Amino acid sequence: MSVAVFLKNNLRNIPPSIGRLINRFPYDYRPGIGKVYRQRKSEIEAFANFTSDEKRTFIFDRMKHIVEFAYNNVPAYKSYYNDQGFNPALLKSFDDINLIPLTSKSILSKYDLEARSFAKKGRYIVNTGGSSGTPFSFYIQPDSMGHEWAHMHTIWDTLGFNVADFKLGFGGRSDIKDFVDYDVVRNSFAIDLYANYAEVSKKLKLILKKYPIKYLHGYPSSIYDFAVYCKDHDNELQQLLSKQLKGAFMGSEFPHPHYRDAIEEIFQIDTVSWYGHTERCVLAGELTEKYIYEPFQTYGYTEMIDNNGVMELVSTSYYNEASPLVRYNTDDEIIDPVVE
Numbered sequence: 001m002s003v004a005v006f007l008k009n010n011l012r013n014i015p016p017s018i019g020r021l022i023n024r025f026p027y028d029y030r031p032g033i034g035k036v037y038r039q040r041k042s043e044i045e046a047f048a049n050f051t052s053d054e055k056r057t058f059i060f061d062r063m064k065h066i067v068e069f070a071y072n073n074v075p076a077y078k079s080y081y082n083d084q085g086f087n088p089a090l091l092k093s094f095d096d097i098n099l100i101p102l103t104s105k106s107i108l109s110k111y112d113l114e115a116r117s118f119a120k121k122g123r124y125i126v127n128t129g130g131s132s133g134t135p136f137s138f139y140i141q142p143d144s145m146g147h148e149w150a151h152m153h154t155i156w157d158t159l160g161f162n163v164a165d166f167k168l169g170f171g172g173r174s175d176i177k178d179f180v181d182y183d184v185v186r187n188s189f190a191i192d193l194y195a196n197y198a199e200v201s202k203k204l205k206l207i208l209k210k211y212p213i214k215y216l217h218g219y220p221s222s223i224y225d226f227a228v229y230c231k232d233h234d235n236e237l238q239q240l241l242s243k244q245l246k247g248a249f250m251g252s253e254f255p256h257p258h259y260r261d262a263i264e265e266i267f268q269i270d271t272v273s274w275y276g277h278t279e280r281c282v283l284a285g286e287l288t289e290k291y292i293y294e295p296f297q298t299y300g301y302t303e304m305i306d307n308n309g310v311m312e313l314v315s316t317s318y319y320n321e322a323s324p325l326v327r328y329n330t331d332d333e334i335i336d337p338v339v340e
Helices: 003-010 016-022 034-048 052-073 075-083 094-099 144-159 197-208 220-233 235-244 257-267
Strands: 124-128 136-140 166-170 180-183 188-191 213-218 247-250 270-276 283-285 300-307 310-317 328-333
Touching: 034 052, 034 144, 052 075, 052 094, 052 300, 052 310, 144 247, 144 270, 144 283, 166 220, 180 197, 188 197, 197 220, 197 235, 213 220, 213 235, 220 235, 220 247, 220 257, 235 257, 247 257, 257 270
Parallel strands: 166 188, 166 213, 213 247, 247 270
Antiparallel strands: 124 136, 180 188, 270 283, 300 310, 310 328
16 A cells, blocks of 8 residues: 555544644655655756766666566567567667657557556556546556655745645545545645635635645636635635745646736735646656746656657656556647757
8 A cells, every 4th residue: 555545544634733743744754755755856956967968878777777677577568669679678878769669548558457567566556538538547656656746846846845834725626524624645725616615715714823824736727716716705815825825836737827927916926837647757847937847857758759840748757667658658749849
């Protein structure tokens, strides 16, 4: 069982007074994820100062490892690579990465899930429709949480994030109790987006007077709707939040300027956004400038592939040996590629 699943099943009723203490414990030393979290944080910092040659070596070493692992341990990859006339022995340098055949959801879906997976201890299944809406299942390794949070926190750090800070979540959960529900795993108060905001406001005002909330987190459109409600119908709530908030983390949707500008103006805060997939091959954040998404090459290898004049996003997960995704075409087009 993964740490996330254990916490979800066993700590759901932890009150925020206790959750605040639990979340003061650094991610670097949390059971099950601390080692990976520390390693990735170190890699992120080091990679930023690497020379171009050092970056290419970093990427090539990880690409070669996952390709060799997939070929030797995952039947689907051995079959597919053999059909394509490719063998990992061909990989001698960074430029040889282009020899690795591209994969995609449609290609991998031709194989049974177990044929394209490896029985890593503690693996768990996830599903995505992705941009195409076609269901796709795969396994994730339990230590992926440390890998994921190391990179997400690096994005959030641009707004001064501290893991002990409370967040207000706008994630569309339908199982929220009493309009606003505390989640100790994320150290967030989740709002019931389907409830009357007047009822949400009553509960939230009581919480804000006891537990300072520093960040909004969730869908930009949902945060926008909430912000407009505060501005038009509840100035007291708007003022309470404006005094406490340090920023907003906006994910899962593109942060349309109309939404973003209103959120920043109403609460007098800054915002940050990122781009990623359920498949966990690519993660790109606004690290230096809004609407410029810089991919973490420490998270996975992200490439731009020219397909008859259309730039497509191809990515590789370095560390998911449970269901490897290697040179995986995300089916997303890149509108304005940024070349380093």
